[in-house]
Amino acid sequence: xxxxxxxxxxxxxxxxxxxDNVNLNVVENTVHAIIGPNGAGKSTLLNVLVGKLIPDTxxxxxxxxxxxxxxxxxxxxxxxxxxxxxxxxxxxxxxLENMMxxxxxxxxxxxxxxxxxxxxxxxxxxxRAEHMLEDMNMADKRHMHAAxxxxxxxxxxxxxxxLSQEPRLxxxxxxxxxxxxxxxxxxxxxLKQIKEERDITIAIIEHDxxxxxxxxxxxxxxxxxxxxxxxxxxxxxxxxxxxxxxLGETAV
Amino acid sequence: xxxxxxxxxxxLIIIAVLALLAPFALNPFPTDSAMAQFNAGYPDLxxxxxxxxxxxxxxxxxxxxxxxLSFGHAAFLGVGSYSAVWMFKLLSMNVxxxxxxxxxxxxxxSLVVGYISLRRSGIYxxxxxxxxxxxxxxxxxxxxxxxxxxxxxxxxxxxxxxxLMGPDSPTVTHLFGLEMRSSYTxxxxxxxFDFAVGYYLSAIIMVAAFYLSIRIFRSxxxxxxxAVKSNxxxxxxxGLNTRPYALAAFVIxxxxxxxxxxxxxxxxxLAGAERMQxxxxxxxxxxxxxxxxGTLIGPIVGAGFIKYFENIFSKINNxxxxxxxGFLPDGLENGVIWVLEHFVGSGWHLTLGLLFMLIxxxxxxxxxxxxxxxxxxxxxKGADDDDAPGNKTPAE
Numbered sequence: 001x002x003x004x005x006x007x008x009x010x011x012x013x014x015x016x017x018x019x020d021n022v023n024l025n026v027v028e029n030t031v032h033a034i035i036g037p038n039g040a041g042k043s044t045l046l047n048v049l050v051g052k053l054i055p056d057t058x059x060x061x062x063x064x065x066x067x068x069x070x071x072x073x074x075x076x077x078x079x080x081x082x083x084x085x086x087x088x089x090x091x092x093x094x095x096l097e098n099m100m101x102x103x104x105x106x107x108x109x110x111x112x113x114x115x116x117x118x119x120x121x122x123x124x125x126x127x128r129a130e131h132m133l134e135d136m137n138m139a140d141k142r143h144m145h146a147a148x149x150x151x152x153x154x155x156x157x158x159x160x161x162x163l164s165q166e167p168r169l170x171x172x173x174x175x176x177x178x179x180x181x182x183x184x185x186x187x188x189x190x191l192k193q194i195k196e197e198r199d200i201t202i203a204i205i206e207h208d209x210x211x212x213x214x215x216x217x218x219x220x221x222x223x224x225x226x227x228x229x230x231x232x233x234x235x236x237x238x239x240x241x242x243x244x245x246x247l248g249e250t251a252v
Numbered sequence: 253x254x255x256x257x258x259x260x261x262x263x264l265i266i267i268a269v270l271a272l273l274a275p276f277a278l279n280p281f282p283t284d285s286a287m288a289q290f291n292a293g294y295p296d297l298x299x300x301x302x303x304x305x306x307x308x309x310x311x312x313x314x315x316x317x318x319x320x321l322s323f324g325h326a327a328f329l330g331v332g333s334y335s336a337v338w339m340f341k342l343l344s345m346n347v348x349x350x351x352x353x354x355x356x357x358x359x360x361x362s363l364v365v366g367y368i369s370l371r372r373s374g375i376y377x378x379x380x381x382x383x384x385x386x387x388x389x390x391x392x393x394x395x396x397x398x399x400x401x402x403x404x405x406x407x408x409x410x411x412x413x414x415x416l417m418g419p420d421s422p423t424v425t426h427l428f429g430l431e432m433r434s435s436y437t438x439x440x441x442x443x444x445f446d447f448a449v450g451y452y453l454s455a456i457i458m459v460a461a462f463y464l465s466i467r468i469f470r471s472x473x474x475x476x477x478x479a480v481k482s483n484x485x486x487x488x489x490x491g492l493n494t495r496p497y498a499l500a501a502f503v504i505x506x507x508x509x510x511x512x513x514x515x516x517x518x519x520x521x522l523a524g525a526e527r528m529q530x531x532x533x534x535x536x537x538x539x540x541x542x543x544x545x546g547t548l549i550g551p552i553v554g555a556g557f558i559k560y561f562e563n564i565f566s567k568i569n570n571x572x573x574x575x576x577x578g579f580l581p582d583g584l585e586n587g588v589i590w591v592l593e594h595f596v597g598s599g600w601h602l603t604l605g606l607l608f609m610l611i612x613x614x615x616x617x618x619x620x621x622x623x624x625x626x627x628x629x630x631x632x633k634g635a636d637d638d639d640a641p642g643n644k645t646p647a648e
Contacts, residue, residue, distance in 0.1 A: 050489065076491035088489070090482040093475075101479050104472055105491040113500055115473035118255055122472060165491065 003028040003169055003201050004049070009058035011044055011225075018044040019055065020225035026169070026218075031195060031202045033212045036222035042205045045222070046173055049203075050082050051075040063168065073110050081162035083172045087154035091147030095138060095157060098146050099129035102161045128164065136160035136190075152183035156190065163194065170194075172204040176211050188214050213237070260466050263548060267462055271455040274298050275445045282442030286575070289567060292560055295435055295448035296519075300559045302451070302458040303515045308539040308551030309458075309465050310508020314501045315537070316546035317474060319481035321378045323533050324365065324385025328358040328506040330392070330528030332513025334399065337406045337523045344416040345408070345425050347432065347453070347518040351511065358510020359503055366502035370495060373484075385533055392525035405524035425518050427453060432519055450519045457515065458552075461508060466548060468504070477501050509536075538604075542611055544618030553619050561604050568596035 004026040011019040019041045026032045036042050047053040049060060051072040060067045067075050076082075090098050103125045108114065119126075133139045136156050141149065146157065155175060162170055175191075176184040188211055195202065195215075206212045212219065212233070219236045221228045228241055236242055256264070270277065279293030292298070307329060315321055332354035339350035369380035392400040400406055408414075425432045427449070435448035468474050476497050479487055484494050517523050526532070535558065543554025573589045573596070580588060595603045615621045 071493070072488045073491050073493050076489055082489045084485075084489075088483060088486040090479050090486060092482040093478060097475060097478075101475065101487075101492070102490045104476070108472075110491055110493040111496040113473060115468050115471045115500075115504075117472070118257070118467070118470045119472055119475060120257065120470075121255070125472075161486075161490065 001028050002026060003063055004203070005059075005061040006045075006049075007059045007061075009045070009048060009055045009060070011041075011048065011053065011055045017225050019048070022058070022222075022225070022227055024220055024227065024230075026201060026203055028168075028201050029199060030217045031191075031204065031215050032218045032220065033204045033206055033216035034220045034222060035206060035209075035212055039224075040222040041225040042222055043173065044225075046082075046171060046205055049075075049171060050080060076165070076167075077105075077110055079168035081165055081167035081170050083155075083158055083162055083170065083175055085173045085175075085177050087151065087158045089146050089154055089158050089161070091145075093146055094142065095144050095146050095149070096126075096129055096133065096142040098157055099132055099142075099161060099164060100125050102165045103128045103132075106165045132160050132164040135163075150183075152179065152186060155179070155183075155187060159190065159194070163198070163200075167200065169201045169203060172202065172206075174206055174208075175204065176206070176208055184208065184211065187211075191215055256466060257470070260470065260548070264459070264463055264466060267549065267552065268459045271302065271459055274301070274455065275447055275451070279443060279445055283444045284442060289572070290564060292564060293445065295433075295446050295451045297559065297563050298451045299448075299454050299515075299519050300563070301556045302454045303512050303519075304536070304539065304555040304559055305552040306454075306458050306461045306515070307509055307512035307536050308543070308555040309461055310505040310512070311536045312505075312540050312545060312547075312551040313465060313468060313477075313508070314505035315540055316550070317469070317477035317481060318498050318501050320370070320373065320498060320502070321537065322369075322381040322502070322505075323378050323530065323537065324369075324381035324383075324388075325505065325509050325536055326530070326532035327365070327385035327388040327528045328362050328509035329513035329516070329532065330388070330523070330525065331361050332358045332510030333517040333523035333527055334392075334406055334513075335510070336514040336517035337408065337521055338399075340408045340414075340425065340517075340521050341406075341412040342415065344414055344418075344421055345423060345521070346416070347425050347427055347514075350425075350518055351457075351514040354510045354514025354517070355507050356510075358513065359507040362503050362506020362509075363499070366499045366506070370498050370502060382530060382533070385528060386530055389525055389528040389530070392528060400523070400525060403525075405522055407523075408521050425450075425521055454515050454519070457511070461511065462548075462552065469548060473497075473500070538608060542608060542618055544620030547618070547620045550618050550620040557619065558604065561600055561607075565596050565600040565603060566598065570597075 002025045006022060006024040009019050009022040022045060034042055034045065044053065048055050049067070051067060051070050051074070054068060062078055062080060065078065067078065090101065107125065130139065130142070133142055138153065138156060138160065141153065146154070149157065176187050179187065191202065192215065194200065204215065216233055218230065219233055220230045221236065221242050229236065229239055231239065275293050275298065278298060279291045281287040281291050311325055335354040335357040336350035339353050343349055365381065365384050369377050369384060372380060393402055422429065422431055430449050432450035432453065433448070435446050438445045438447065476492065480494050480497055487494050513527065539554035539558050540551045542557060543552065544550025570589065570593055573592055577585045577588050593599070611618060
């Protein structure tokens with residue numbers, strides 16, 4: 001079953017056709033990668049999916065409901081969580097507090113004036129956040145200032161924050177961009193582990209072929225705002241059109 | 253009791269005790285000594301300390317937690333004062349309905365102002381609040397004269413309706429018969445201490461307001477407000493709508509400002525538009541930053557500091573300086589006084605400005621940070637052993 005159905009999306013910025021009639025289906029409980037050269041429209045597509053951009057035409061259905069015209073927080077509450085290219089966390093707060101915020105969002109919805117009871121009394125939230133930190137192997141860092149952590153840890157925390165909301169679809173925007181090889185491999189392992197342990201669909205935008213081929217079950221190749229092919233990793237690797245558009249003619 | 257952590261309880265008790273003993277603590281010098289002019293323990297000034305403390309505590313809930321810097325909060329204070337005086341004019345001189353209405357009206361007004369200005373953030377938000385507050389100030393002088401009594405200021409006249417006024421009700425502000433201005437003076441040796449009803453009413457309300465602010469700081473709502481300050485993008489993509497959070501903080505701080513305005517009018521039943529001027533809004537920003545934005549007691553410290561300077565330093569005039577430096581040779585005395593006279597009296601703003609620059613440069617966390625540094629140094633000198641873990645929670 002398709003959890004995400006993108007139909008005939010067009011998006012123009014002035015003279016640039018950023019997305020040109022994009023169709024995309026993501027099957028539930030798979031890892032779907034979207035790859036493409038710079039300027040292919042990957043990020044624009046992602047921004048459409050999370051409600052940051054409204055396309056000129058087309059429709060986006062998530063689990064049978066349209067996401068178009070909804071604010072990012074509403075789309076998140078529907079079950080789509082986004083991990084950013086540069087980790088977006090609450091730098092001024094402690095790691096545990098970072099983890100508690102999505103737990104509150106999951107329990108109380110998009111706004112709740114809970115101004116009198118102390119946080120220390122919110123046992124269910126603390127327990128949940130602590131549990132999630134253990135899952136992410138970060139329990140020992142719970143009192144650290146989040147901004148003081150390494151980039152790899154920030155990424156791990158951000159992914160953990162998204163997972164604590166139990167999203168149905170996790171969107172990752174180049175999750176290993178700018179990371180050292182060791183951190184990249186850690187992130188791949190983490191994502192593999194998440195896939196094994198949870199019922200979750202993952203859509204990943206990635207530049208690093210190593211990451212894509214270690215994780216993805218389906219791959220969509222975007223070029224100049226249009227999907228070129230959609231296939232399994234094995235078939236994509238050998239596809240002549242993909243080589244030409246993405247890997248360049250000189251690639252082996 | 254009170255559902256608070258130990259540390260916060262301690263802080264609340266310290267503030268409560270200080271507020272209760274202020275008439276003693278602020279009058280350390282005998283009445284006829286040369287230092288008596290540094291005494292701040294007279295009711296009028298002490299009332300200002302605690303009332304502006306309330307104003308700053310409320311402002312800190314908005315600015316300290318969410319980072320939204322409002323430059324128009326004096327408008328809510330002014331509206332609070334006007335509402336209170338109207339209650340005196342229409343009902344009676346009892347302060348309870350006056351204070352109640354001032355909080356409600358300021359809350360409604362801040363809901364409107366907040367709804368409009370929170371459409372933008374950063375500097376644009378600040379400018380919008382400044383513009384709306386200046387607009388209120390100008391309106392109070394012009395179109396709204398029937399409500400505000402324009403330049404004369406709103407005051408209570410004998411031919412006002414005052415429908416709840418009995419034949420022998422007090423004609424000055426009172427709390428169920430207890431007159432605000434009545435006070436008891438205690439003379440011990442050379443000292444003289446004043447205990448005024450008005451001060452104690454304001455002080456008790458200030459302690460209650462401080463208690464509420466502790467609860468807000470430590471609540472899930474407080475955590476969300478700090479998250480607003482830290483990363484709104486992450487909040488939006490975590491399913492949280494930042495707008496109502498910021499608006500709620502704005503309205504709460506507006507209600508605090510209204511409460512302060514209502515109390516000011518309760519101490520002295522007058523309300524003038526100058527209370528809404530942008531300089532008054534700037535003052536509460538200074539208080540909060542000077543004391544330590546985002547900390548619990550910072551705003552109270554800052555409010556006390558500024559009000560002390562305003563009232564004490566501004567009273568030092570040339571003849572006082574001559575008294576102090578009389579021991580110097582004449583030429584030198586005149587030189588020293590020529591320099592110093594620009595920093596005291598009407599020039600106290602210059603001293604305040606210098607101090608503000610020094611504090612912001614060297615203690616970005618305000619006076620509270622200074623206090624924490626001193627405490628840390630003292631502790632290190634005392635014993636090196638207790639390095640408490642998990643002291644990551646912000647703000648004392």
